Amino acid sequence: MSSNVKAGGGDEGASPVSDLGGTPLPRGTGVAPVDWDKPGMSPGDEWFDVVNERDEPIRRATRREVHATGLWHRAVHILVSDAGGRIFLQKRSMLKDLSPGLWDSSCSGHVDAGEDYDTAAVRELGEEIGVKLSHSAGSGRAADEVPTRWFRIDACEQTGWEFVWVYRLRHDGPLTLEPREIQYGEWVAPAEITARVDRRPENFCPSFKLLWPMAAARLAVMRDDQRTSQASLRGAEPMR
Secondary structure, eight states: OEEEEESSOOSTTOOOOOTTSOBOOOSOSSOOOOOOOOTTOOGGGOEEEEEOTTSOEEEEEEHHHHHHHTOOEEEEEEEEEOTTSOEEEEEEOTTOSSSTTOEEOSEEEEOBTTOOHHHHHHHHHHHHHOOOOOOSTTOOOOGGGSOEEEEEEOOOGGGTSEEEEEEEEEOOSOOOOOTTTEEEEEEEOHHHHHHHHHHOGGGBOHHHHHHHHHHHHHHHHHHHHHHHHHHHHHHHSOOO
């Protein structure tokens, strides 16, 4: 089961349908268009920390230089799930310099120079899909409302020479998609994501194809643990 979310509004009365076979998301679901422009610089002028094989910053370089020369740098991916366990996938904008028009994690992006992974994850959630969170201690938010570090991937060709931390987040609130980053998005069950990646791998970003089997395996373990816990609780109920 899946449903779609479109960025930037779209034609009046139109219901976006995924080219992966999803169903339209009804209008009035809390998805708002935005008109955003990044002031002061082009994307190629952004500065990143260049890191060594231990993921330690050694200098800074522009996005353009990092991508042109294959320097090691940092990125985050966040997989957002809803109450039903579906994962939100985004279809990248055709304006993106890397992997335009391909399906990707709920939210992803580079770690800026001088920034840490956790701060980048919170920032990207707000910038790309409008999920405003705080990772600060004492923020008062429940544990499932803060992105959780899940697993790490070393820099390799499939990640674009990025060291990646993958986060997970449960979020049931509205999404506001940034149209310069995302064409539209879709909530998809994990088993269906696996089937789609197997069926049409060319439609997905290389980094997502690398991380998704790792995430799917962890989700399966979590589901098994939950079933075991529920069965144990039922077994402990007193006889009536």
